[in-house]
Amino acid sequence: MRTHECWKRGCHVLCRPGHDYCPKHEAEHQQERLAALKRFKQSKAYQQYNKNRYRKYNAEQRDPEANVFYQSNRWAKTRDFIKIRDMMIDGATGRVLADHDYIVDHIVPRRLCKDPFDPNNLWLLSRKEHYRKTQIEERIASQSHGDIKLRHIDKKIWIKWLNEKQKN
Template sequence: MPMTGRCREPNCHAVVVRPLHYCTKHADKEAVYQASRERWTNRTDNSKRYKDYNKRKREYSDIKVEQNKFYQSKQWKSIRDVVRRRDNFLCQYCKAHNRVRTGKIVDHIVPVEFDLNGKTVMDNLAFCCSKCHTRKTKWEQIYYGTGYGNKTKNVIPIKNIKDVPDFQKNEQ
């Protein structure tokens, strides 16, 4: 039995046999649709665009190149899974300020750019939600001087999650 579907024309409920997308009544739109699909499937500039992005944003220094390789490694992926389970998939920054929220990101409490030796230390890792991660990254750029175009500062590293400022005092 052939594969079937509905006509893509709004409010037309005619059955269409694949690979067609429009019924015989709207067959004139099939060629236009196929042409638009071809434009998107034959794009060859995506790899160049991603490569350019990586050079400008991710790999602007040798240290960043090494960091990027580390985050793709099997070692990081296994450490990340252990931290997720250890923290019960809950944001540790929210938990430190009496909130409960599930997380999605394993974060270095002291950034890797500031302390290269702490990238695999389990005590330097915490599971966090995307809101806390974004706000903590902005705070790190100010406090530690990390990030693109910044120079790291000579400050005391904050290793305890409870000492990191509450990013969401004004919310809720």
């Protein structure tokens, strides 16, 4: 890769290979991109798209029992309690989560636990960590006696597994 001048008008500093802006202007550009993304996500078109996408998912993919559960007032109150209790910190990595980047997750899957509203069985995860945890759960569930194994995996084990480097 070749070096080139910063893309900021009037700046003639050479950029590192693979970067479009010098370190000074890269931070500014990142802030501008985040602001544009925020404006886009607040637009009516995006909100309508997202609403339709979730409506379609709830109608076609999510099982009806889960749909009723996750739409209930009791779940909304429990979810908000966990969000406040965990102070928007990812339970697996300890990172602070953005308001759009969290999922309240059941440590023992909802279909296997006795009380799905038990706060001791709930924690905050980032969407990325939740996706990884779900993939691992699905692999374990497909094994013989998978449900029994899933009932006995505690929070410490999940933290260890989710913090291990992914094998590509």
